[in-house]
Amino acid sequence: MSSDKALLPLGALMLAASMGAAAQGSAPETTMSTVTVKETAEIQGKDTLLLKKTTVGKGKQDIKDIPQSVTVFTEKLMADRNQDDFREVLRTTAGVTFLAGETGEEDVRLRGFSLGQAGDIYIDGMKDAPLIERDTFNHDRVEVLKGSASMLFGKGSTGGVVNQVNKAPLLIDQHEAAYTFGTGNTHRATGDFNFVTGENAAFRLNAMVQEADNYGAKQDKRGIAPTFAWGIGTRDEFSIGLYYLESKGRPTYNHPWRLSADGKINTTLPARNFYGLESDYTNTSSQYATLGHIHRF
Known part of the structure; x- marks a missing residue:
């Protein structure tokens, strides 16, 4: 017991000495120079070929968050390809075919399932009429969702959904x-x-x-x-x-x-x-x- 009590003053002396040495050896405070971060904003509008967000669901969301295949045709892409007709846009998508009737009306089929008859062609998220002529003059983009439409739209086609977005x-x-x-x-x-x-x-x-x-x-x-x-x-x-x-x-x-x-x-x-x-x-x-x-x- 006597030896342990004798060590206490020695330990306190060593602690005080180390703190004093650290204080004397510490470097002076310095201020860092201004750091400027440059980043390019995401381009939106007429000159965009690649979009990261879509409105193919009931709201705007990232394409990567949709667990299905989504293909987006932007206004610039349709203009570069000179695609004036809605059917011309869909013909460039894998898995899309057409059932042509005798009068030239074409029923759009995605992955073998009818979109027009099932009511799975939309305009700004609302159902569009089937078997009508469509034009891309007022289209900002065309979004093609491949997979069961029931995931985002409730009852619908097994093939998928096509959503037209107006300018x-x-x-x-x-x-x-x-x-x-x-x-x-x-x-x-x-x-x-x-x-x-x-x-x-x-x-x-x-x-x-x-x-x-x-x-x-x-x-x-x-x-x-x-x-x-x-x-x-x-x-x-x-x-x-x-x-x-x-x-x-x-x-x-x-x-x-x-x-x-x-x-x-x-x-x-x-x-x-x-x-x-x-x-x-x-x-x-x-x-x-x-x-x-x-x-x-």
């Missing part, structure tokens, strides 16, 4: 007009005009006119889509939009051959000729109005 007003003045001339005496003119009308308000107008003879299989289309939005980027954002598309066409039966009496192909006919009836027609039209409200919590 929305932007807080920037930008205007674009394009003209296309193609085979079959095809003429197409489109316009995309965006006007900033206030601090957080904008108006956007998209219009399209197309006339094509197609060597007898005519197709004439007219479309216009004005949209006004206010409160853009704020807690409460509102929008109102109108859409009108009219298509008048004459289908072709696509039989460029002549059969002999024994049922064999006798003569191959030029593929670009018109093989149909002048009295046939395929006329469709779409008109709707949309009201939107986004509240950010």
Whole structure:
């Protein structure tokens, strides 16, 4: 007991000495220079080829968080490929086929299952009518979800869902007009005009006119889509939009051959000729109005 008590003053002396040495040997305080971090913002809008978020569900979410295959066709990608028709966009997607009827109407099938008959073609998350002509003049992007639609949309097709996203007003003045001339005496003119009308308000107008003879299989289309939005980027954002598309066409039966009496192909006919009836027609039209409200919590 006496030896343990004798060590206490010695331990306290050693502790005080070590603290004093540390204090004398500590380096003076220094201030680091300013650190500047540079990062490129994610590009959104007309010049985007790759998107990380999608609205194919009932809300905006990261594509990586959806446990299914999602393919997104942006406005720039469709413009680079000159894809004016909705079916042309889907033809470039693996697993999409078409069941063509005698009058030229095409039922879209994804992974072998019908989308049009099942009601799994959407426009801004709302069901779109089946078996109608569609155009991409007002499409910001087209989202293709491959897999059971019931995961995000409740009852639906086993094949998947196609969601069309309309263009929305932007807080920037930008205007674009394009003209296309193609085979079959095809003429197409489109316009995309965006006007900033206030601090957080904008108006956007998209219009399209197309006339094509197609060597007898005519197709004439007219479309216009004005949209006004206010409160853009704020807690409460509102929008109102109108859409009108009219298509008048004459289908072709696509039989460029002549059969002999024994049922064999006798003569191959030029593929670009018109093989149909002048009295046939395929006329469709779409008109709707949309009201939107986004509240950010």
